[in-house]
Amino acid sequence: MKNVYSIVLSADVVEKIDQLAYENGTNRSNMINQILAEYVSYTTPEKRFREIFLRMENLLAESAFKALEPSDTMLSLRSALAYKYNPTVKYNVELYRGSRSEIGELRVSLRTQNAGLILYMTEFYRLWSAIEMKYRGTSPAVSAGGKYSRKLILQNLSAAREIDLGQVIAAYINAFDKALKIFFAHAQSPERSARETEAVYLNYLTNNQILI
Secondary structure, eight states: OOOOOOOOOOHHHHHHHHHHHHHTTOOHHHHHHHHHHHHTTOOOHHHHHHHHHHHHHHHHGGGTOEEOOOOSSEEEEEEEOOSTTOOEEEEEEEEOSSOSSEEEEEEEEEOOOOHHHHHHHHHHHHHHHHHHHHHHSOOOEEEETTEEEEEEEOBOGGGOSSOOHHHHHHHHHHHHHHHHHHHHHTTTOHHHHHHHHHHHHHHHHHHOSSBO
């Protein structure tokens, strides 16, 4: 919860704060909030999100993801797809404030007007959702127009005392991206692409204690 307060600051201080806000990709109010929070040893949601995003960047860099400068609540990642015209897949991760289990949302898109690429992406989204339904009984995702959106909901919380959200989210995105690339690599062989996509998902389920 945030309230509005009136404070008096010198012009020189405001100038320095605005410069810091620009460098950190935020606005003046959030920058002042972060500075005061650090002074009183309080971790703001924005600072916590930045720690999560940095953890994700470090883990996904190993899989050739490229990260854009994050905002207070969102991180954008890009991954190259080895297919016609070398399209780039964009992953947007938005984190929510104040939620224990539903922590955010993943949005996936491919910047292209190519009808064939859009069709393949749509087919992959359907396959991935079907696999999630098969093994977990639900798939909190929707897809339309070549775009995919999925709620990030923590499961198996009782299995661990501490949760590394950066690692949890990165593991899911990494599995999704790996499966997508396999699907496109075997686009002319639907049975093989479906079988190997399912194998990637099973590996994700097996090797991760906390799932989303």
